[in-house]
Amino acid sequence: MMETVDRRKLEKAEAKLKAKQEKRSGQKDESPDTNGTLVTATASQVTNRKDIKQDDAGTNRSRDIRIEKFDVAFGNRVLLKEADLLLSFGRRYGFVGRNGVGKSTLLRMISSKQLRIQSHFSILHVEQEVAGDETRAVDSVLECDELRSRLLKEERELNEKIHSTSPGSSDPKLSARLSQVYTQLEAIEADKAPARAAMILSGLGFTSEMQVQETKKFSGGWRMRIALARALFSKPDLLLLDEPTNMLDMKAILWLEDYLQEWPTTLLVVSHDKQFLREVASDIIYLHSQRIDAYKGNYDKFTQTKEEKMKNQIREYEAQMQFRAHAMVFINKFRYNAKRASLVQSKLKQLEKLPELKPVVREPDVTFRFPADVDKLSPPIIQLDEVGFHYSPGKTIFTSVDLSANLESRICIVGDNGSGKTTLLKLIQSQLSPTSGICHIHRNLRIGYFSQHHVEQMDLNKNAIEVCAARYPGKHVEEYRSILGGFGVTGELATRAVSSLSGGQKSRVAFAIMCMANPNFFILDEPTNHLDIETVEGLGNALNKFKGGVILVSHDESLIRMVCKELWVCGSGTVKAMEGGIDAYKKMVEKEFALQK
Structure with a gap:
């Protein structure tokens, strides 16, 4: 028998759990609307009374997750209507759809159990970075195994009690219990856990020295990597990942692709990286038009x-x-x-x-409108001759860098995190001066810079028009609207508080601001982090039409292949152009993996 769940009763029953989760994460699935009023995502669903009874009695041991006939709304906006979601055990689902359709919201609904899921499932959603404290990175990962931690603690306590008594007078029950603990530790291979945790951290870019550093010494991006490592180590029944490649360099992405191909439980991952979805996903879930469609196969099979x-x-x-x-x-x-x-x-x-058929509406292609006319400049445009740089003596970032770029350049900078990519960008933009050599920048070069931290540079309480006007005052409102419209921020979107926009929509506002000074050279630092797949393609098409130069820092293989003709590799204390492009770089990384194994 099917019945609609009484949301009030369900929320009351789960109030304590939800409060704990919100307190732990420090984030609710909510944001201000255009008037500053708090808007919260809500859900309702139809459930089977028999399943509820089995779940309450602890007899429902299904390994598949089924959420049927559910609705999700964000304020007055309906995201999903009478949707069904089936996640079969052991399958790896890629979750795709346009920006703002509700992918991240649905992941939070599942992890917080606002959508009812059988209680015996363990669910882990990698969304918040780990807290920074005195815990070492490797210990933070090991702590995820609660059973191992509990058994090790009990082992220590039992040994202390046994050794605190005089010989021959210890309680035989303590020794018997200690033997049981040793047996359990051996069964879960507790002795192998440190090596496994170290292997995962190493794959995500942590050196041996970094693995024993306290978590409070890491930046937010590295603490997000620790959160991902914890999830991979703990192997929950359902792992939810939201754009995991955003925090990783290309080397770590290639390792993660390889690792997730052998993932033993169920995986649901939101990603804009087509290559990542090709390598990882066994199925694709497509969210559009307030419904969910499921497809067998990886991303290429899905598109076909x-x-x-x-x-x-x-x-x-x-x-x-x-x-x-x-x-x-x-x-x-x-x-x-x-x-x-x-x-x-x-x-x-x-x-x-006749069945009622609705006309098929194709989702419109995403188009970006970069400045069509750029000022031509005579070479050299950007020239680095024997450039070296260090922030302090003895801590050299790189030496002997000889590179150049012009208005026809399409360059991608790659390398491990900490290898000097950001420093190189600052030198090119004259924000830093080289400690040796010469960095020549054409005096009429106008650089449009897109920062991966662009959101931090916006007043989130203002709307998109006001944000543009704050950076470039004195223009007519229609001029701001025209520039924003070139990146799909039109109509009501342009007058909504920036805080209420999705990550991809905020990125579009940042692109519009970047173009207001009519630059003739773009430097884009991780521009795809919050964009959906179609928008990444739109960005690539627009960059190919742009008449100025482009330097791109990105790990998105599809965009690199689409746009870049040259690769600059940061590493080993220098920056060098690589012949063979992205394929040669991938072979180099794969060779390094093979040597590590």
């Missing part, structure tokens, strides 16, 4: 099947429209002909029995 499905739907719709039109011509012609009355009635009944 989706396109075929759309073509079939278009043919079916057109065939029905054609049949309806022919039928109506016959009906209108013989409506008042008594001899043809039965045929008219037959045609009417046929029309009534």
Whole structure:
């Protein structure tokens, strides 16, 4: 029997759990609307009474997760309506859809159990960075195994009690219990846990020295990596990842792709990285038009099947429209002909029995409008001759850098985190001066810089027009609207508080601001972090049309292949151009992995 769950009763029953989760994460699934009023995501669902009874009795041991007939809304905006979600055990699901359709919201709904899921499932959502304290990075990962930690603590306590008593007078029950603890520790291979934790941290870029550093000494990005390492180590029944590649360099992404291909439980990952989805996903879940569609296969299979499905739907719709039109011509012609009355009635009944088909609407292509006319400059534009740099003596970032760029350049900078990519960008923008060598920048070069931390540079209480006006005052409102419109921030979006925009929409505002000074050279630092797949493609197309130069710091392989003709590799205390591009770099990284194994 199916019934609609009483949300009030359900929320009351789960209030304590939800409060603890919100206190732990410090974040609710909410944001201000255009008037500054707090808007919260809400959910309702239809559940099976039999399943509820089995779950309450602890007899439901299904390994598949099924959430049926549920709705999700964000304020007055409906994100999902009568949706179904089935996650089969052991499958790796890539979760895709346009920015703002509700992917991240749904992940939070699942992890907080606002959507009812069988209670025996362990769910881990990697969303918040670990707290910075005195705990060492490797110990923070090991602490995830609560059973191991509990058994080790009990082992210490038992040994202390046994050794505190005089020989021959210890309680035999203590020794018996200690033997049981040793057996349990051996069964869970507790002795192998430190090596496994170290292997995961190493794959995510932590050196041996970093693994024993206290978590409070790491930046937010590195603490997010520790949170990811904890999740990979603990192996929950359902692992939820939201754009995990945002925090990783390319080397760590390649390691993560390899590691997740052997993931033993169920994985649901939101990602804009097509190559990552090709390597990791066994299935694709597509969120669009307030519903969820499931597809077997990786991202390439999904795009092929989706396109075929759309073509079939278009043919079916057109065939029905054609049949309806022919039928109506016959009906209108013989409506008042008594001899043809039965045929008219037959045609009417046929029309009534036809399924209601809605016209197929393709999602529009994403287009960005970068400045069409840029000032031409005579070389050299950017020239680095024997450049070296150090922040303090003895801590050299790089030496002997010889590189150049012009207005036709399409360069991608790659390298491990901490290898000097950000320092190189600051030298090119004259924010730093080299400690040796010469860095020549053309005096008429106007650089448009997109920072991966662009959100921190915006007043989130202002709307997009006001944010643009604050950076470049004195223009007419329609001029700001025109520039924002070139990046899809139109109509009501332009007048909403920036805090209420999705991550991808905030990035679009940042692109608009970047273009207001009509630059002739772009430096883009991780521009894809908050963009959906279609928007990344739109960005790539726009960069290919741009008449100025481009330097890109990115780990998105699809964008690199689409745009970049040259690769600069930071590492080993220098920066060098690499022949062979991204394929050569990947082979180099894979060779390093092989040596580590």
